[in-house]
Amino acid sequence: MCKVRIPGEAISVGILLKRSQSPIIDCFTIYITNVATMELLRNLFEGYPNLWGGGVAHSVLVLSLVIAFGIILGKVKVAGISLGVTWILFVGIVFGHFNLNLNEHLLHFLKEFGLILFVYSIGLQVGPGFFSAFRKGGLTLNMLAVLAVFVSVLTTVLLHFLTDIPITTMVGILSGAVTNTPGLGAAQQANSDLTGVDAPEIALGYAVAYPLGVIGCILSLLALKYLFRIDAGREEAEAECGLGHQQELTVSPVSVEIRNEAIDGKQIKEAKPLLNRAFVISRIRHHGGNGEAELASADTVLHVGDEILFIADPKDVEAIIAFLGKRITVEWEKVDKKLISRRFLITKPELNGKSLAQLKIRKNFGASITRVNRSGVDLVAAPNLQLQMGDRVTVVGSELAMGHAEKVLGNSLKRLNHPNLIPIFLGIALGCILGSIPFMFPGIPQPVKLGLAGGPLIVSILISRFGPRYKLITYTTMSANLMIREIGISLFLACVGLGAGKGFVDTIIHEGGYVWIAYGAIITVVPLLIAGMVGRYFWKLNYFTLIGVLSGSNTNPPALAYSSELTSCDAPAVGYATVYPLTMFLRVLTAQMLILALG
Known part of the structure; x- marks a missing residue:
């Protein structure tokens, strides 16, 4: 045969x-x-559950199937709501329940490495706007997010003492209730450092509470809408007009007629220090001239009756108008068609970290940079503003000047698509070092470590924000960032599910795990309702900005997607992005502190 x-x-x-x-x-x-x-x-x-007899092939097969099936199920929506990549966790639990698992050491490594990739990519994205969020009116929104985090932690502690449920389980329920995966990873690592063993109940609590964490957040936003008797049309109009604290999060161009005789005959560089506000005058039409607009420079002389266009932070606009004269309406594109406005990308590596003044665009080409967009946030083009790779600058000038400016700035998407791996791996290495440093806090017997979730997150925020000052190119395309993030979170959730699957069913049926769902719902809903009422009644926040902040305080992308569907304005996204970095950091830190303080 x-x-x-x-x-x-x-x-x-x-x-x-x-x-x-x-x-x-x-x-x-x-x-x-x-x-x-x-x-x-x-x-x-042969040798089930060790497919192909175990080894690398078995591990790759199981991990790939868990992630693939999870992603497929994540595309399924019920009533417009999807659990997204969280399905990977549940598929992993199913595989783990049937004893289709990975080698223990390999499982631990892939879980931690996936978590590092996930949080590091988040830090790279939000880092450039992290500190500016506080300077540009985001302090109020971040204070509200901090309140929501504090109430959720307080609720968790109260439930822990009232029910005698172990703090490890309660922290897992907390992480699931606020849909915060890095917090789950931080809690698991803190417990491992404290006890020397993994605690599967953390992942079990997370898995049980997560689904209602997504749904409960959305239902809370709806409840606030009816509680406040929201007029959606009016709220949307206010948001589009810049009311409800959203106006402080981007720069605004304003036309003004000079009326202040104190600056009559003064150069712009002489008049600006009198006000001590950050603004840029980009165009001017002189009173009594030929009616044509021209570019303004630091040496341009101002006269009463001149019409100017300036760009400034909205919080400074009214003060600047009061100083200069009165607001007017001018269609600058029709005043002088010789001046055009275009946006260019900073793609030349040698410009990374250089200030606008060092470019000498105005002196060399007769063009002016009026604003800089970085990670979705518009910045005033101050002379000392340092540029970063990937910045999108608005340039005003003649057609000829546009061509010269484009050559200087780069404006090549091909260059941006080139991967910059040095800051990624260097940052991960520094993050691991930072995460291993112990910090002592009063009342906590064990030192607190930022761990493999907090360390890389902080380092990535700092590198993406301050790296260009030291000529370090930190720009990563959005598609590359999302790819790293999705691979990281997929590996992490798959490994967490596989590790927790063995005892999941017994926990739900025989150990009262179904009660955890109710506790998770309480942790989800109570903080959102309290923070929502404070934000609306005390800080008078616009409803659409408010629900974006609340979604961000729970780091809940499905809630943000739902909020964005309620309006055509971008207020929910602005609120979410403003509080997301600080919230992510606090969720990671508080999860560890709960384990170390009460574990």
């Missing part, structure tokens, strides 16, 4: 023999193919 034990060879032989039209050879071909199939299946399931 002919027997080929290697499936690949058997299939190859079958393909070669299949070229013949002889019935005998055809039968032999079918036999060989069947042997190959049976050999493949035998090798696959």
Whole structure:
């Protein structure tokens, strides 16, 4: 009897023999193919649950199937709501329940490495706008997010003492209730450092509370809408007009007629220090002139009756108008068609970390940079503002000047698509070092470590914000950032699910795990309602900005998606992005502190 034990060879032989039209050879071909199939299946399931006898092939197969099935299920929506990549966790639990698992050491490594990739990519994205959020009116919004975090932690502690549920389980429920995966990772690592063993109940609590954490957040936002009797049309109009604290989060161009005689005859560089506000005058039309607009420079002389266009932070606009004269409406594009406005990308590496003044665009080409957009945030183009790779600058000038400016700035998408791996791996290394440094806090017997969740997160924020000052190119395309993030979170959730799957069903059925769902709902809803009422009644926040902040305080992308569907304005996204970095950091830190203080 002919027997080929290697499936690949058997299939190859079958393909070669299949070229013949002889019935005998055809039968032999079918036999060989069947042997190959049976050999493949035998090798696959022999020694179950160790597929292919265990080893690397088994681990890759199980991990790939968990992630693939989880992503497929994540695309399913019920009532417009999807759990997204969290399905990977649940698929991992199913595989773990049937004992389809990975090697313990490999499982631990992939879980931690996935977590590092996830939090580091988040830090790279939010870092450039992290500190500016506080300077540009985001302090109020971040204070509200801090309140929501504090109330959720307080609620968790109260439930811990009232129910005698172990703090490890309660922290897992907390992380699931606020849909914060890095907090889960930080809690697991803190417990491992404290006890020397993993605590599967943390992941079990997270998995049980997560689904209602998503749904409960959305229902809370709806409840606030009816509680406040929101007029959606009015709130949207206010948000679009810049009311409700959203106006402080981006720069605004304003036209003004000079009325202040104190600055009559003064150069712009002489007049600006009198006000001590940050603004840029980009265009001017002189009173009594030929009616054409021209670019303004530091040496341009101002006269009463001149019309100017300036760009400033909204919080400074009224003070600047009061100082200069009165607001007017001018269609600058029609005043002088010789001046055009275009946006260019900073793509030349040698410009990374240089200030606007060092470019000498105005002196060399007669053009002016009026604003800089960085990570979705518009910045005033002050002379000392340092540029970063990926910045999008608005340039005003003639058609000829635009061509010269484009050559200086780069404006090449191809250059931006080139990966910059040095800051990623250097930052991860520094993050691991920072995460291993112990910090002592009063009342906590064990030192607190930022861990592999907090350390890389802080380092990535700092590198993305301050790296260009030291000529370090930190720009990463959004698609590359999302790819790293999704791979990281997929690896982490798959490993967490596989590790927790063995005891999941017993916990729910026999150990009262179903009660955890109710506790998770309390942790989800109570902080959101309290923070929502404070934000609305005390800080008078616009409703759409408010629900964006509340979604961000729970780091809840499905809630943000739902909030964005309620309005055509970007207020929810602005609120979410403003509080997300600080909230993420606090969720990671508080999860660890709860374990170390009460564990």
